[in-house]
Amino acid sequence: MKKLFFLTMALLPSIVFSQTLTKNFTIKGKVGNINSPAEAFLFYQIGANRVIDSSMVVNGSFSISGFISNPVNAYLIIDHKGVGIQKLDKNPDVITFFLDKSNITLTTARDSVYTAKVTGSVINDENNDLTRQLKSINDEAKKLDDERNTGLKNKQNTTGFQRDIEARGKALQDKQKSILQNFIVTHPNSYLSLLVLNALGKQGKDPAEMESLFNALTPAIKDMETAKMLKKSIDDSKITAIGAIAPDFIQTDVDRNPIRLSSFRGKYVLIDFWASWCGPCRMENPNVVKAYNKYKNKNFTIIGVSLDRPDGKADWVNAIKKDGLEWTQVSDLKYWSNQVAVSYFITAIPANFLLDPNGKIIAKDLRGSDLEDKLAELFGKI
Structure with a gap:
């Protein structure tokens, strides 16, 4: 679960150093008996700014203070050899935690901050x-x-x-x-x-x-x-949301013909967001194909919306053929800026929305056997 909550920040040259504001947090560490030239680096983010601060490690001890407005995700790395942040290896000695307005202590008897216990902070x-x-x-x-x-x-x-x-x-x-x-x-x-x-x-x-x-x-x-x-x-x-009328849209198919969602009224429609470059989407396609072939004669169809890149039309068309996607396919080839994806607030694919004949959303994100089960619920098992 920590992966859900801890922010991973790249060590980029755009990192800025802590400002001289009234300090409202302090981190004190005791990590074994690490000594010079070891250095502790603290990374966190305030708004658009990546912040870095540091302290030399003497007999395993270091201290870093700074200012934050609200709690933030942070991580602290021990540079054991004193090579500097740009030369750290790919698997540094690191601990992740929340930085808040408190006096935080990191302690461990070992010479690795990764094993440290975090105390002094409610969050x-x-x-x-x-x-x-x-x-x-x-x-x-x-x-x-x-x-x-x-x-x-x-x-x-x-x-x-x-x-x-x-x-x-x-x-x-x-x-x-x-x-x-x-x-x-x-x-x-x-x-x-x-x-x-x-x-x-x-x-x-x-x-x-x-x-x-x-x-x-x-x-x-x-x-x-x-x-x-x-x-x-x-x-x-x-x-x-389920129960809402799906936003209408117009987007062109592989032959540049405009396709309007509302022209499919009277049918159950699955709007399927995918892309040729999306591995999980391609793995899910056989399940969608199976469901489509079972129920395509039962007042059910699919509109595939591809988030392929501007230079990806050939990949898009080839994926349609290779995966056997016989239903209507549309895309503006704008990657994550696909206008339909934006209007449906798509932030991850595969994603889908099942609409009733009136255009109302009755289910979403049907994966694996879920799509077939839902269609069986609507039309009966085949």
Whole structure:
């Protein structure tokens, strides 16, 4: 779960150094018996600025102070050989944590900050507690992933095997969401709750539920710039929520013919966002093809919307042929700036929306056997 919450920042020349503002945080470290020329580097971000600060390490000890307006994700690296940040190896000695207005202590008896314990900060205590709650779920998810890979190697790629893996995976996701939702409700004044809520939104949580959880946060948290951005994304997501009328659009097909979504009224339509360069999309295509071939004569069709690049038309057309995508395909070849994708707030693919004959969204992000199951629910099993 830490990967959900910790910001990864590239070590780019655009990094700026801490400003001489009134300092409101201090990090003190004791990492074994590391000594000169070792140096500790702290990285975090304020707005558009990447910030770096540093301290020499003497007998394992170092101290760094600075200023932040709100809690931020941070990481601290120990440069054991004193080579400088531009020459660090690809696997540095690093620890990730939250930086807030407090006196944070990093301590470990070993000569590696990676093993350090973080104390003195409420938000890090909260994150440690949440990580402990999620540990068993993450462990089960890893076992499930190993089982899936083993099954594929042993050619156990049967429908029953896949559905069992999918069902168990969904059950774990439900448990995870329940823990995250409970954390938000029980920690309404925590900045971490805001980050957790943002993560739930990226996982496709229903906008109405997102708004309810957002409203449970305290005014102080909701007044943060991060919260205002999240509120806007929640409001935007209502446009393509289940029950909403799908935004109409016109985009050209492979022969440059304009295709209008509303011209398909009277049919059940799956709007399928994908791209020839998207590995997960190409892996999902056989499931979509199977569902299409089963139900294409049952008042059901698909409009594929490709997020291929400006120079990717040949790749797009070849992928359509190779994957057997016989339905209508459109694209403006503008990559992530595809106008339909932008109007549907697409930030990851594959993604899809199932519309009823009136153009109302009745389901979304149907993966694996979910699409076929939903169509069987609508039309009966074939």
